Amino acid sequence: MTAERTPLYEEHVHLGAQMTNFGGWVMPLQYGSIREEHRTVREAVGLFDLSHMGELRVKDESLAQQVVTRDLTRLRPGRIQYAMLCNEAGGIIDDVLAYAVAWWSMPATRTATSTGSQRTRRRVRTPLLMSGAIGR
Numbered sequence: 001m002t003a004e005r006t007p008l009y010e011e012h013v014h015l016g017a018q019m020t021n022f023g024g025w026v027m028p029l030q031y032g033s034i035r036e037e038h039r040t041v042r043e044a045v046g047l048f049d050l051s052h053m054g055e056l057r058v059k060d061e062s063l064a065q066q067v068v069t070r071d072l073t074r075l076r077p078g079r080i081q082y083a084m085l086c087n088e089a090g091g092i093i094d095d096v097l098a099y100a101v102a103w104w105s106m107p108a109t110r111t112a113t114s115t116g117s118q119r120t121r122r123r124v125r126t127p128l129l130m131s132g133a134i135g136r
Contacts, residue, residue, distance in 0.1 A: 003021045003024055003025055003026045004024060004025050004026070004052070005025070005026050006025060006026075006027070006049050006051040006052050007051050008049045008051060009026060012027075012028040012049070015031060016031055016032070017029070017030070017031050018030050018031075022052075023052070025052040027049065027052065028049065056085075056096070064098070067085055067086055068083040068084065068085055068086070068096065068098060069083050069084040069086060070082075070083040070098065072098060072100070075098060075100040076100055077100045077101060078100065079099075079100050080097050080098065080099050080100075081097070081098045082095065082096075082097055082098075083095070083096055083097075083098050084096070
């Protein structure tokens with residue numbers, strides 16, 4: 001299987017990033033030394049390429065509460081919580097950032113490990129689609 005490239009791939013290479021395969025995506029591992037990168041982030045700014053991440057919209061608040069490890073009832077519109085997305089047995093599928101857009105919608109940003117795998121996508125989407133809780 002060939003790793004996919006983000007729209008920023010050429011820019012990462014141009015800037016001298018050490019590239020690696022992460023969840024089926026060619027991603028920058030680091031630029032220069034760890035010490036240089038740490039100093040740059042502390043003294044200037046650090047950016048993270050999010051274009052490999054997926055989005056899952058859950059429209060049923062009670063279902064969203066059942067599949068993540070955090071209490072989403074405390075999450076207000078415009079706020080974000082880090083949580084684990086779990087399967088029916090409580091096993092961790094992936095980590096997510098749960099965004100409260102409105103009381104009826106919870107987009108969750110998934111990492112490349114779940115967006116890059118068709119099998120994982122089916123495991124997550126199938127029960128949620130069958131319930132009508134998420135859009136296609």
